[in-house]
Amino acid sequence: MAQRLADGENRRFNPDWTTKIFCHEVKGKPICLICNNSVAINKVANVKRHYTLNHPDYDRRFPPGIARRQEQLDRLATQANGQMSMMRGATSLQQRAATADYEVCFKIAKAMAPYSHSELFKKCMVSAVQALYPEKLNIQQTFQSVLLSRNTCARQIEAIANHVTEGVVYNLNSFELFSVAVNESTDINDVAQLSVFVRYYLNKFSEDLAAVILLTERTTG
Known part of the structure; x- marks a missing residue:
């Protein structure tokens, strides 16, 4: 519709x-x-x-x-x-480390992995660079500067989600018409949800997930 x-x-x-x-x-x-x-x-x-x-x-x-x-x-x-x-006044190293934070957290979100996996990922990353470049202390310090605690990962993913939502809203407000499709899905706990997809034309046809709404009533009919 x-x-x-x-x-x-x-x-x-x-x-x-x-x-x-x-x-x-x-x-x-x-x-x-x-x-x-x-x-x-x-x-x-x-x-x-x-x-x-x-x-x-x-x-x-x-x-x-x-x-x-x-x-x-x-x-x-x-x-x-x-x-x-x-x-x-932040250094370019700090800026690159912040970019790395978001890149890793984005991958974790897409894989639907637990946020705590970010801490394990950092340990593996640091261990790998220490083994590959034992004499390059500056490179090791660079990897150590990447913030990937569980709480940090949660904040980064929330910020990414807000950014994506704002982008979808901005795109939709650029057009007078768009189509909407809804479908029932379930989360990992088998709880019913309503998935709302939007489709619009911006140089090419694009489709985005607009919302996932918890269904508290019966899903039949």
């Missing part, structure tokens, strides 16, 4: 959000100055929802229109700028 998308949604960052909702823009994405978390979609409703749900007492502590609110905003903005400067 085909569905028409809503038109007229503003995807641009509004500078007024900084003073009203404590949010600034980083590389085209709205970032909360209070908790440094990003908002998935650049829409005023999403930014306001994050502010009201996660920081409900901020307007009481720093009421609009008073000097104390502006002082708090300036302090948070200074902290954010300092953090961004530190990130920009």
Whole structure:
């Protein structure tokens, strides 16, 4: 079946959000100055929802229109700028190590392997490079710098999933029409789920998994 998308949604960052909702823009994405978390979609409703749900007492502590609110905003903005400067100053080795983190975690996610396998993978990787290049301590240190703990792997995979979801949503909002197909599937515990696939044309026909929804009722019929 085909569905028409809503038109007229503003995807641009509004500078007024900084003073009203404590949010600034980083590389085209709205970032909360209070908790440094990003908002998935650049829409005023999403930014306001994050502010009201996660920081409900901020307007009481720093009421609009008073000097104390502006002082708090300036302090948070200074902290954010300092953090961004530190990130920009990261060495190329750190950047490559971060890329390696995501590459390995992406492979683990595609293989549907347990997150704890990332720690085993790093041990194997370090042991292999130590055996292959025993005299190359810099290479060994490079492999040691790759962060692949279970918790890190979970965060990286969640970030990858959010990025993929945002990409699918962006593609769908580029077209007026797309087709949707649904099918029942089960997870490793044999729990019924509804898989939602979307198909659209972007230079070529593309098909993406839009959502997997847990089915709590009966699946017959």
